[in-house]
Amino acid sequence: MYEENSNSVVVLVIDDENSVRQSTKNYLEDLSYNILEADDGKKGLEIFEREKPDIVLVDLRMPQVDGLDVLSHIVKSSPETPVIILSGTGVIGDAVEALRRGAWNYLLKPIEDLSVLQMAIEKALERARLIQENRIYQLHLEEEVNRRTRELEETTQYLRESEEKYRSIFENLQDVYCEISPDGTIDEISPSIESISHYTREEILYSNLWNICTDKETAEVLTKKLKKQSGVTDYEFGLTDKDGRILFCSITARLHVDSNGNPSKIVGTIRDISERKHSEEEKRRLTEQLHQVQKIEAIGSLTGGIAHDFNNILTVINGHAEIALKRIEKNQPMIKDINAILQAGRRAANLTRQLLAFSRKQIFKPKVIDINDVIKELEQMLRRLIGEDIRMDVHFCPGIPSIKADPTQIEQILINLIVNARDAIVEDTNPSAEKIIAIQTEQVLLDNTFVMEHPGSNPGIHTILSVTDTGIGMDAETQKRVFEPFFTTKEKGKGTGLGMSTVYGIVKQNNGSIYVYSETGHGTTFKIYWPSTEESVIPDITEKQPAPEITGTETILLVEDDDSVRFFTAETLRNFGYKVFEASNGKKALDFFENNKPHIDLLLTDLVMPEMNGMDLAERVKKIAPRTLTLYASGYTDSHIIHRYELDENIQFIQKPFSVQALASKVRDTLDKKVQHG
Numbered sequence: 001m002y003e004e005n006s007n008s009v010v011v012l013v014i015d016d017e018n019s020v021r022q023s024t025k026n027y028l029e030d031l032s033y034n035i036l037e038a039d040d041g042k043k044g045l046e047i048f049e050r051e052k053p054d055i056v057l058v059d060l061r062m063p064q065v066d067g068l069d070v071l072s073h074i075v076k077s078s079p080e081t082p083v084i085i086l087s088g089t090g091v092i093g094d095a096v097e098a099l100r101r102g103a104w105n106y107l108l109k110p111i112e113d114l115s116v117l118q119m120a121i122e123k124a125l126e127r128a129r130l131i132q133e134n135r136i137y138q139l140h141l142e143e144e145v146n147r148r149t150r151e152l153e154e155t156t157q158y159l160r161e162s163e164e165k166y167r168s169i170f171e172n173l174q175d176v177y178c179e180i181s182p183d184g185t186i187d188e189i190s191p192s193i194e195s196i197s198h199y200t201r202e203e204i205l206y207s208n209l210w211n212i213c214t215d216k217e218t219a220e221v222l223t224k225k226l227k228k229q230s231g232v233t234d235y236e237f238g239l240t241d242k243d244g245r246i247l248f249c250s251i252t253a254r255l256h257v258d259s260n261g262n263p264s265k266i267v268g269t270i271r272d273i274s275e276r277k278h279s280e281e282e283k284r285r286l287t288e289q290l291h292q293v294q295k296i297e298a299i300g301s302l303t304g305g306i307a308h309d310f311n312n313i314l315t316v317i318n319g320h321a322e323i324a325l326k327r328i329e330k331n332q333p334m335i336k337d338i339n340a341i342l343q344a345g346r347r348a349a350n351l352t353r354q355l356l357a358f359s360r361k362q363i364f365k366p367k368v369i370d371i372n373d374v375i376k377e378l379e380q381m382l383r384r385l386i387g388e389d390i391r392m393d394v395h396f397c398p399g400i401p402s403i404k405a406d407p408t409q410i411e412q413i414l415i416n417l418i419v420n421a422r423d424a425i426v427e428d429t430n431p432s433a434e435k436i437i438a439i440q441t442e443q444v445l446l447d448n449t450f451v452m453e454h455p456g457s458n459p460g461i462h463t464i465l466s467v468t469d470t471g472i473g474m475d476a477e478t479q480k481r482v483f484e485p486f487f488t489t490k491e492k493g494k495g496t497g498l499g500m501s502t503v504y505g506i507v508k509q510n511n512g513s514i515y516v517y518s519e520t521g522h523g524t525t526f527k528i529y530w531p532s533t534e535e536s537v538i539p540d541i542t543e544k545q546p547a548p549e550i551t552g553t554e555t556i557l558l559v560e561d562d563d564s565v566r567f568f569t570a571e572t573l574r575n576f577g578y579k580v581f582e583a584s585n586g587k588k589a590l591d592f593f594e595n596n597k598p599h600i601d602l603l604l605t606d607l608v609m610p611e612m613n614g615m616d617l618a619e620r621v622k623k624i625a626p627r628t629l630t631l632y633a634s635g636y637t638d639s640h641i642i643h644r645y646e647l648d649e650n651i652q653f654i655q656k657p658f659s660v661q662a663l664a665s666k667v668r669d670t671l672d673k674k675v676q677h678g
Contacts, residue, residue, distance in 0.1 A: 009125065012036045012053035014044030014070060015086065016062045020109065024057065027114045028121075041065025045073055053081070055124055057117075059109075060087035060094060068101060075102035080131060082124035086111075092344060119610075160234070160252075175269040178251075182223060182263045184210035196249070196272045198242035214238030214246055226255035226266065236273065246449065248277040278452060312635060314657035316564040318345040319572065322660050345657070366404045366510070368535045371463055372396045372441055374410050382414060386422045386437060395440040401532035403463050409506045414439075416503050417467040417526055424471025424524060438468040446529065457513040461532040468525040474518040482516055503528075550664040551577040554601035554671055558582050559589045559617060560633075561609045565656075569604070569663065576664050586612030586620075593624050600628045602671055607634035607653075631670045633658070 011033045015021045018039065025035045036051055038044035041058070042065045048056065056074060060067040071083050085098045088109040095106045104124045111117050176196060179188040186209050191201045197212075210218055218237045226233050232254050239247045253268025321342040328335055375394065383392055421437045428435075442464040451457050474482065483504040503526075507514045511531055518524035556578050560566035563584070570580045581598065583589035586609060592598070603621050605614040618630040635656040652673075654666045 008034075009055070010034045010036060010051065010053040011121070012038070012044065012048055012051070012056045014038045014041060014056065014062075014067075015059040016040055017059070020059070020086075024114075024117070027117070031118060033121075041067065041070045044070055048074060049077075052078075055082045055084070055121060055128075057084050057086055057121075060085050060089065060098065068098060071098060071101050071103055080128060080135075082128050084117075084120055084124060175271045177269055178209075178267075180209055180266045182265070184208040187265065193270075196241070196247065196270070197239065203242075212240050214240060222251070222253070222266070223255070223263065226253060227263070232268075247272055248274045284455070312562045312565045312656060314345050315635075316568050318342060318657050319568045319660060319663075321345060323572070326660075366406050368402050368404055368533060368537050369407055369410075370400070370537050371403055371405075371410065371465060371530070372400060373537075374407050375414070375439060375441070378411055378414055382418050382439075385415065385418055390422060390425055390435040390437060393436060393438040395438065397441045397443055400441055400443050400463055401461060402535060402537050403530045404533045404535065405510060405530065409510070413465075413503050413506055413528065414467075416500065420500065421467055421469035421471060421524070424469050424473070426471075428470075428472045434470045436468075436470045438466075440464075440466045440468070442466070443532070444529070454513065454515060456508075457529060458511065458531065462512075462529040463532050465528045465530060466525055468523065470523045473520045473522050473524055474516070475520050479516050479518055483514075550661075550668045552668060552671060553577055553579070555579045555581070555599060556602045556604055556667070557589060557592070557598075557600045557628075559584075559586060559603065559605040559609075559614070561585050561606060565606075572660050572663055573604075573667065576667075578667070585609055586614075586617040589617060590620060590624075593621065600625060602667065603628050603630045604667065605630065605632060607632045629670055629673070631667065 011028055013021050013024050013028075013035060014037075015024070016039050021037050021039070025037055029035055036047050036053055038047050041062050044056075044058065045065065047053075056070075058067045058070045067085055067087075071085065074081055074083050079102065082104040083102070084105045084107060085095075085103045086107050086109050087094055087098075090108055098106050104127065105120045107117065107120060176193045177188070177190040178186060178193075180186055186205055186207055189201055189205055193204055194200050197204070215221075215238055222233075222235050222237070225235060232252055234250060234252050236248065236250045239249045241247055250271045250273045251268050252271070253266050255266055256264050258264045321338050325335065325338050325342065328338065375396070379392075379394060386392055418437060418439075425435050425437070443461065444464055445461050446457055446459050448459060451459050482500050484501060504514060507528055507530070513529045515527050515529075516524065517527070556573055558566060558570050558573070558580055560569060560582075561584055566582055566584065570582050573580050581592065581600070583592055586605075589603075589605070593600075600621075603618060605617055607614040609617075614632050614634075618632075621628055621630070629652070631652045631654060633654050633656055652666070652670045654663065658666070
């Protein structure tokens with residue numbers, strides 16, 4: 001929690017309702033915050049620019065300059081300043097838009113319990129402090145990188161000066177002296193060539209150097225450079241050694257001319273700079289990884305807080321809509337409105353799941369699978385997605401190694417890639433263009449050379465899943481940003497910008513790598529390298545059992561700090577026949593146990609709660625009542641019950657938002673496990 005003295009914190013409250021401003025101001029001043037206030041967005045921005053407050057609370061709906069405009073201005077001018085949106089509409093789209101524009105939190109008015117506002121302010125201030133500390137750390141890191149870069153440049157300069165001084169020495173422990181004719185014939189070369197290329201002096205003498213260069217234009221480019229620049233010239237090129245390995249080399253050379261001014265020979269020294277190149281590549285790769293991790297962590301941090309509160313809200317919205325749908329007669333006009341609410345709630349839940357997938361906070365249940373079999377099961381559905389006017393070709397690699405993955409995540413990947421491929425083809429206005437989407441699986445062994453050239457990959461046997469389309473393709477700038485969250489080239493309203501970031505998050509979560517190959521007007525290929533496993537696929541031979549009875553008479557202690565979620569969950573369970581006791585936090589739950597000594601069959605607890613989390617509560621309840629089972633519920637993952645986002649064994653967990661049916665089934669299933677295991 002934010003520890004800075006609150007009387008040094010300045011809060012700007014922007015709201016056109018005087019009563020809201022005054023109640024907020026009075027409450028926060030009692031907490032020793034310094035309050036600035038404005039009754040419209042324009043005045044609020046003027047005060048913001050003049051006073052530079054620590055945090056801003058702004059109403060969403062205001063005349064002239066509304067809360068979203070105020071938010072956009074503050075994010076642009078001072079992105080480190082927390083902005084909390086206050087809204088009385090409760091429209092999910094407003095919340096999503098506000099968070100997309102950079103809001104730190106989104107609260108619904110009226111706020112009955114102003115301690116919620118206090119907690120939101122404290123969380124925002126704490127996060128702002130952490131961001132500032134991270135920025136300071138980043139500056140220190142950049143200073144260290146710059147310092148080491150300067151040291152490297154100084155060392156490189158020293159080596160070049162030494163090279164110039166001793167270039168005439170025939171044999172050098174590190175460099176190779178050579179004399180080369182303009183056509184590339186090696187007229188003289190020192191024995192040290194063997195240490196670099198594994199060719200002996202006798203094997204390579206009088207052969208053509210350009211024949212083992214990876215770039216066939218090396219001779220032409222080097223000769224032109226030598227002619228253009230008088231004196232010694234440095235030039236880097238690739239060289240293939242006797243074993244077929246590609247080396248990075250540098251030649252420090254001088255061009256000699258005959259009496260007529262024509263090139264007669266090139267004299268210089270060759271040095272193997274592969275290690276330096278690898279170090280530079282590693283440095284670049286690590287820097288890119290650092291930037292990517294920071295980006296992912298920033299969104300992950302935001303997502304965690306949002307998911308907990310947002311999924312609580314969706315649990316109540318979707319749950320009550322589902323209950324209302326069952327209670328209302330089918331011929332009632334209101335049934336369309338309820339269906340619309342339920343549909344919107346499910347879309348919102350899916351959006352949250354996509355954010356969790358990108359930030360790698362999505363719980364998954366991997367098992368050994370044959371990816372060919374998974375694609376075959378999805379093939380018919382994928383063909384329906386793309387429509388009849390686009391041909392889908394599927395090419396399976398026979399005998400491909402198994403992979404360890406969650407089939408649901410493979411489905412997420414394929415759907416996102418296929419939908420993007422379809423849209424890219426649809427955007428192509430050329431009526432004669434081919435309309436093809438190809439799915440292909442392959443097996444490959446990634447070696448160190450591949451890993452060096454493809455940051456983010458790992459060596460070893462991999463299964464390749466590639467999706468290729470004949471669509472409009474992407475330019476270089478789009479390819480750089482294609483995996484960024486909320487980035488989309490589609491029209492407003494036709495894409496969330498989370499499809500490819502979801503794919504990226506899933507692949508990285510499973511230690512894989514993904515690359516895009518595209519050219520404007522020539523289609524796109526996405527290649528996913530998924531680590532193979534030596535484990536065998538275990539066929540599912542479990543006979544389908546009839547659906548269990550989901551009602552019950554057992555006693556449940558429900559612990560949930562969100563009043564609305566607790567009310568909905570308790571009433572739902574009572575409707576299924578259970579006896580339900582309620583507690584709003586872990587302390588009250590323990591007090592209930594101590595004072596009443598009840599027989600509780602199941603502890604159903606929210607995982608993330610203030611003061612005491614669900615895991616700590618369950619451990620303390622276990623000491624009091626060892627036979628009490630535990631079922632955790634949460635809107636996002638938590639390290640207490642998972643390892644690398646895989647559920648720990650024997651943990652019972654239900655993801656928010658959950659439906660009435662899902663809740664009843666999970667509770668029944670958890671209780672039945674007690675019967676099965678005694």
